[in-house]
Amino acid sequence: MALRRGHIRYLKVCEVQTSQNDVRDGQHAAKGPAVKRADDGGRRRPDQLIVNYLPQSMSQDELRSLFSSVGDVESAKTHPGQSGSLGYGFVNFVNPSDAERAISTLNGLRLQSKTIKVSFARPSSDMIKDANLYISGLPRTLSQQDLEDMFTRFGHIINSRVLVDQASGLSRGVAFIRFDKRSEAEDAVKHLNGHTPPGSSEPITVKFAANPNQARNSQMMSQMYHGQSRRFGGPVHHQAQRFRFSPMSVDHMGGGNSVSGNSSTGWCIFIYNLGQDADEAILWQMFGPFGAVVNVKVIRDFNTNKCKGFGFVTMTNYEEAAMAIHSLNGYRLGDKVLQVSFKTSKGHK
DNA sequence: TATTATT
Structure with missing residues (x-):
């Protein structure tokens, strides 16, 4: 799929601007021994990936879901912080040979405002901490x-x-x-x-x-300190809180018949006119940048395992889902123009 | 003068 490949290349270019080391690591991982670094010998685990620069909002389930687009995931862990994850996590595949493909497919993927990095983990040890x-x-x-x-x-x-x-x-x-x-x-x-x-x-x-915990705490302390003097020392601007639709609040609005696309897990988006070779990774790549994606699914024919032309993406926040739909409806993927909308109970028009 | 890389 030409467009997909181009998209990935674009993502890699972004990475070049961010950090040379990231690229060196990525190439190393993708090409194997050809660009082996002497100091890497025996210091990486071919069975485990570390994922860095994850959005803090990303849960373990979302991490698992993302990597399931490459192969069966044995475990996916995010390091828990005060609010969500600390920005990194670990993934193991049932079949370790999927790890290489996960690196070439998912390293450099943009998720929300981040560009994730996927590389082989180093064996855990006290020496590499701090x-x-x-x-x-x-x-x-x-x-x-x-x-x-x-x-x-x-x-x-x-x-x-x-x-x-x-x-x-x-x-x-x-x-x-x-x-x-x-x-x-x-x-x-x-x-x-x-x-x-x-x-x-x-x-x-x-x-x-x-370390991240200390940094967050001192940042919070400083915010509290400055915030208080401001809060009590000057006029208080009543900040209009941005109203957020949430699946929960809609469920409470009664019946939910008039609203479609939502469920207890988020907002389900229907994507129509995908090509036969569409896969989960392309859905992550298209929707991830718009916000929190909970799950993606390509509907395939049971016998041929080819995409039946449509799929679903579930996103947590209404506004991000709406933005994704607005931006991606009519998007040309390969030789097809996508139709993207909230999933309706009646099916699409 | 502060980003989030070792479970």
Whole structure:
């Protein structure tokens, strides 16, 4: 399916702009031994995938559902945080050979505002925990590559990111670097904290990054602190709360006959005019960017296993479902123009 | 001067 392939390539291009390491990992995973890195030998589990940059709203069931589009999932776990997941999870397939295909199919998939990363997990160990560094006071001219060049002598860099101002796209002078081992990160702190890069007048600060839980707590504390002085110190703008339809509230509206597409699990969307080779992955790729997708299903002929021309997608939030329908109805997929609407009990027109 | 990568 030409269009699908093009779509995936586009997603990969997005990834290139985000992080070089992501790409290196992705290629490594997709191509196998050809681009083997010496320091990866024996340090990855071919039976388990780690999924990073997941939307926090994504549940374990949604993660399972997403990877079920590739093969039978044995287990799917998200790391629980205060509100939803911490942004990463683990997936095992019944048949481990599906893992490679999951990487090539799902790595780089855009879900909501995130671009997920799918790669082989490293064997769990205490050594690889708390190996993430926070660096501040960097020259604004320093690129991600410059940053890695500065830190690479201390160990194997898993990933790095220079934070940029959203409006201007310019460096904010702060960055994160994750090393493979905590001892490597410790080494980098020892040697580079307080060090002034050549051509710069300011020393950089290198320290261990606050872990996600701490970061969220301090962020919350700070919000509470500032929020209170604001709340009681000035005029209160009554923020009109955006009204959200929810399956629950509709169910309470009586009967639900006048409203279609909803159920206890979300809003069911009907997609008509899919090609014979349509699969679950393409539905995830099309609908995922619009919001929380609970489930996707391609209806296939029992005997031929070919798509019968239609499928369903269930989304949690009405507004996101409506936006997806509005955007994707009439969308040209391959040589067909899709019809996308809320599922009706009577069937489509 | 803070993103969410080890169950």
